[in-house]
Amino acid sequence: MTFRSSDESGFVERVPADRWRVPWWERGVIYQVYPRSFQDSNADGIGDLAGIESRLDYLASLGVDAIWLSPIFPSPMADFGYDVADYCDVDPIFGDLAGFDRLLLAVHKHGLKLLLDFVPNHSSDQHPWFVESRTSRENAKRDWYIWRDPAPGGGPPNNWISDFGGSSWQWDETTGQYYLHAFLKSQPDLNWRSSEVREAMMSVLKFWFDRGVDGFRIDVLWHIIKAETLPDNPINADWDPCRTQRDQLIQLHSTDQPEAHAISAEFRALADSYQDRVLIGEIALPNDRLARWYGTPAQPQVHLPFNFQLIESEWDAAVLRLKIANYETSLPEFGWPNWVMGSHDAARIAARLGDAQARVAAMLLLTLRGTPTLYQGDEIGIGEVVIPPDRVRDPQDLRQPNLGIGRDRSRTPIPWDATAYGGFSTVDPWLPLNEDWRERNIAAQAEDTDSLLTLYRRLLTLRRSCEALAIGDMTLVGAADEVLVYQRRYAGDGLLVVLNLTHELQALTLPNHTEVIEVLASTLPPSIAKPTHWVLHQMEGLLAPDEGLVLRLKEKN
Numbered sequence: 001m002t003f004r005s006s007d008e009s010g011f012v013e014r015v016p017a018d019r020w021r022v023p024w025w026e027r028g029v030i031y032q033v034y035p036r037s038f039q040d041s042n043a044d045g046i047g048d049l050a051g052i053e054s055r056l057d058y059l060a061s062l063g064v065d066a067i068w069l070s071p072i073f074p075s076p077m078a079d080f081g082y083d084v085a086d087y088c089d090v091d092p093i094f095g096d097l098a099g100f101d102r103l104l105l106a107v108h109k110h111g112l113k114l115l116l117d118f119v120p121n122h123s124s125d126q127h128p129w130f131v132e133s134r135t136s137r138e139n140a141k142r143d144w145y146i147w148r149d150p151a152p153g154g155g156p157p158n159n160w161i162s163d164f165g166g167s168s169w170q171w172d173e174t175t176g177q178y179y180l181h182a183f184l185k186s187q188p189d190l191n192w193r194s195s196e197v198r199e200a201m202m203s204v205l206k207f208w209f210d211r212g213v214d215g216f217r218i219d220v221l222w223h224i225i226k227a228e229t230l231p232d233n234p235i236n237a238d239w240d241p242c243r244t245q246r247d248q249l250i251q252l253h254s255t256d257q258p259e260a261h262a263i264s265a266e267f268r269a270l271a272d273s274y275q276d277r278v279l280i281g282e283i284a285l286p287n288d289r290l291a292r293w294y295g296t297p298a299q300p301q302v303h304l305p306f307n308f309q310l311i312e313s314e315w316d317a318a319v320l321r322l323k324i325a326n327y328e329t330s331l332p333e334f335g336w337p338n339w340v341m342g343s344h345d346a347a348r349i350a351a352r353l354g355d356a357q358a359r360v361a362a363m364l365l366l367t368l369r370g371t372p373t374l375y376q377g378d379e380i381g382i383g384e385v386v387i388p389p390d391r392v393r394d395p396q397d398l399r400q401p402n403l404g405i406g407r408d409r410s411r412t413p414i415p416w417d418a419t420a421y422g423g424f425s426t427v428d429p430w431l432p433l434n435e436d437w438r439e440r441n442i443a444a445q446a447e448d449t450d451s452l453l454t455l456y457r458r459l460l461t462l463r464r465s466c467e468a469l470a471i472g473d474m475t476l477v478g479a480a481d482e483v484l485v486y487q488r489r490y491a492g493d494g495l496l497v498v499l500n501l502t503h504e505l506q507a508l509t510l511p512n513h514t515e516v517i518e519v520l521a522s523t524l525p526p527s528i529a530k531p532t533h534w535v536l537h538q539m540e541g542l543l544a545p546d547e548g549l550v551l552r553l554k555e556k557n
């Protein structure tokens with residue numbers, strides 16, 4: 001047994017027979033690098049591979065295990081790399097293949113893994129495949145994309161709406177047909193019903209696996225194939241006009257099709273033909289449908305179907321407790337959980353929760369059972385960054401302004417120190433820095449024992465040294481509604497994580513017949529939380545405002 005959602009005693013533990021055989025991606029922590037905004041090395045205001053290489057000491061010392069790079073491939077950058085014009089090369093903005101090989105070698109020398117972003121649902125309209133496909137209806141690559149005649153009365157073939165707003169169909173004058181695009185019109189969807197497309201894309205994965213990459217995050221995997229006859233999607237009766245246009249419809253026929261699972265299994269079979277490679281699927285679906293992407297033991301699919309619930313959830317202990325329990329319960333027996341707290345698509349953690357709760361969020365992310373994914377800049381608590389209208393670059397925001405869904409605010413450059421442009425570049429970066437970069441930067445926080453960065457480091461170190469946190473079982477414990485409590489156990493070691501999700505004092509109750517023998521971590525800055533703090537609080541039965549604790553427990557005799 002790996003998970004229980006009650007506080008009953010008599011816990012049954014699963015201890016892997018050989019803990020060293022737990023795959024690296026189960027005990028490891030993934031760190032997402034958004035290459036445009038990590039480190040510029042050639043004074044063009046945009047981050048690049050050499051820049052990332054120059055910051056590997058930082059990543060290794062932070063204590064993460066793997067780096068996932070958002071797309072680095074040649075691209076017109078209409079969607080900042082998620083519009084790929086060549087799957088097997090590097091965009092000159094970022095470097096070249098030789099530079100990639102150097103980076104990969106350096107990553108491995110630092111004891112880290114490197115994951116790339118695979119974008120199989122769509123290419124750029126500048127990809128030679130699409131350039132060919134659109135030349136004539138008879139072209140050999142015509143059916144590499146999804147072309148259709150207009151609807152009988154004219155207009156688009158069906159009612160599908162692009163995730164970035166407007167119809168999913170673009171009229172193409174040359175051949176008098178529409179093509180499908182789930183995102184921008186410059187991101188035509190590939191036709192995964194074509195065996196040639198499948199072969200070509202498998203070769204892409206091979207190309208990078210052969211170069212030595214340790215795995216992929218697969219972009220919008222649940223979009224990859226569409227219902228064969230492309231029926232209209234049902235209307236969403238609950239649509240709220242404050243939400244994106246896409247939400248007017250339920251994406252019943254355009255996403256999560258049964259055939260997609262065979263494709264996902266094919267990716268996995270290829271990954272498994274190499275050693276120790278991981279596949280992560282970007283899949284935004286409810287638990288029951290998300291769990292299917294693990295596949296079965298006989299025919300596994302992705303190792304980690306991304307779990308975005310910590311991004312989407314209300315920040316409330318009762319809500320989170322239920323979500324964690326439901327997610328854990330939905331997992332297949334062999335499925336390893338994972339947790340994502342931030343990304344290049346979501347609002348910043350500190351913008352959502354504020355500085356004090358961003359510390360509690362760090363503890364939650366790094367102590368839940370499952371692989372955490374940490375997004376660059378969240379470790380120093382970059383908050384809301386207001387992007388002046390003339391500097392907005394995100395195509396989704398430009399197409400649907402005023403919805404508050406802009407993604408640029410989470411893609412601003414990393415401030416490394418207090419020198420010009422935060423040490424990110426020597427020229428004005430492509431997006432502005434966080435306004436408080438002179439104080440909120442990596443160097444400043446690295447020296448400050450009270451900083452969020454120091455807390456992340458401590459928690460990552462603790463996770464690495466503590467099997468109960470890395471691979472142990474988890475039991476949610478009933479507690480006051482405002483406090484989230486769970487136990488982590490491994491081979492006789494029992495930890496209790498207690499998280500006060502409010503700015504008020506809360507009751508701290510230990511499970512029956514247990515006592516605290518050690519405080520392993522606190523979210524409170526050490527200058528506030530003196531060593532005696534927890535003892536006093538425990539005596540008073542109180543948890544300070546915004547306080548999270550990792551405690552080592554023992555059974556009372």
Ligand code: GLC
Binds near residue numbers: 119220344
């Ligand atoms: C994924 C990416 C996002 C991109 C979209 C289209 O959701 O995370 O940034 O815009 O796919 O490729």
